[in-house]
Amino acid sequence: MVSKNRQILLAQRPNGLPDNSTYSFVETEIPSLEPNEVLVKAQYLSVDPYMRGKMSDAKSYTAPFELNKPLQGGVVGTVIESKHPKFNPGDTVTGLLDWADYTAIDGNEIRKIDPNRAPITTALYVTGMPGLTAYFGLLNIGQPKEGETVVVSGAAGAVGMIVGQIAKIKGCRVVGIAGSDEKNAYLTEELGFDATINYKTTDNIRKALKEACPNGIDVYFDNVGGEISDAVFSLLNFHARIALCGQIAHYNDTQIEMGPRFLGNFLKRSVLLKGFIVSDYADQYREGVSDLAKWLSEGKIKYKENIVEGLENAPDAFLGLFRGDNLGKQLVKIS
Numbered sequence: 001m002v003s004k005n006r007q008i009l010l011a012q013r014p015n016g017l018p019d020n021s022t023y024s025f026v027e028t029e030i031p032s033l034e035p036n037e038v039l040v041k042a043q044y045l046s047v048d049p050y051m052r053g054k055m056s057d058a059k060s061y062t063a064p065f066e067l068n069k070p071l072q073g074g075v076v077g078t079v080i081e082s083k084h085p086k087f088n089p090g091d092t093v094t095g096l097l098d099w100a101d102y103t104a105i106d107g108n109e110i111r112k113i114d115p116n117r118a119p120i121t122t123a124l125y126v127t128g129m130p131g132l133t134a135y136f137g138l139l140n141i142g143q144p145k146e147g148e149t150v151v152v153s154g155a156a157g158a159v160g161m162i163v164g165q166i167a168k169i170k171g172c173r174v175v176g177i178a179g180s181d182e183k184n185a186y187l188t189e190e191l192g193f194d195a196t197i198n199y200k201t202t203d204n205i206r207k208a209l210k211e212a213c214p215n216g217i218d219v220y221f222d223n224v225g226g227e228i229s230d231a232v233f234s235l236l237n238f239h240a241r242i243a244l245c246g247q248i249a250h251y252n253d254t255q256i257e258m259g260p261r262f263l264g265n266f267l268k269r270s271v272l273l274k275g276f277i278v279s280d281y282a283d284q285y286r287e288g289v290s291d292l293a294k295w296l297s298e299g300k301i302k303y304k305e306n307i308v309e310g311l312e313n314a315p316d317a318f319l320g321l322f323r324g325d326n327l328g329k330q331l332v333k334i335s
Helices: 122-123 129-142 157-169 181-189 205-214 226-233 263-268 279-297 312-322
Strands: 006-012 023-029 036-046 074-084 092-097 102-106 110-112 148-151 173-178 195-198 217-222 236-244 274-276 304-308 329-335
Touching: 006 312, 023 263, 036 312, 074 102, 074 122, 092 102, 092 122, 102 312, 122 329, 129 157, 129 217, 129 274, 129 279, 148 226, 157 173, 157 217, 157 279, 173 181, 173 205, 181 195, 195 205, 205 226, 217 226, 217 274, 226 274, 304 312
Parallel strands: 148 173, 148 217, 173 195, 217 236, 236 274, 304 329
Antiparallel strands: 006 023, 036 074, 036 102, 036 329, 074 092, 092 110
């Protein structure tokens, strides 16, 4: 064990897209433990779009990151020392931990994972927050039925990939929207999407959607917002359902963008739109993890990871989410 603990702190709240001034890098002592705490050495760190909202101090569904304190995210790591009866040195665990080499945390806030059941990174992906987000948003809100058409924006991201595969399991026609030919080829050739649209090279997204969805759109899983969602909204069927998961097109906006007013169409078509966060379904996590793990073991769900090495590269890996760098889940390998 090294003698110092590297940490990445929130130095200032960004205005627009974060940059180098948003973060500061420090070295501190490795934390000592209080009763019931566990010292975890990070192996993999997850970076996710929702973290941009926590960098702001605007009122939201969760508390913002504190200035001059470590940023936090999903982490898989190894227990180095334990003062909690349920954990022993060598255990592999996951939880919401610091952007750091080491975190001291209450043992009740982490859970063990079995490294022999599946690669440990899947605890940050398929059976973790992104997978559960896809599972509950699609099944509880989208309620897809066999033969229906499901459209997924941000389809090549961590959540979108899982949404599309669950929709295929449920017997739906699945259309994905992503930002490169490489990503779209992966969605169709490897994951079984029925059609894809490259929004960066398509002149008319609405026209492309109409061709890909000849029977209209029954379920829309929205990760993006913006002009892509405007195009989708115009093609919704009667009693369509929209799972509003993310608005990554707007996370770095410095002013509110005016767009089409669509509520009249929603009213006429009896459309359901529901925003959600995964913790809304915390009491159903066990069921979701069980189904996702089963589909993963059966080969019904495949996954793709984009791994950057080095804690010092976590900020740029995070910014890569907004550049569209990642195909699948973006992770940072710490050790």
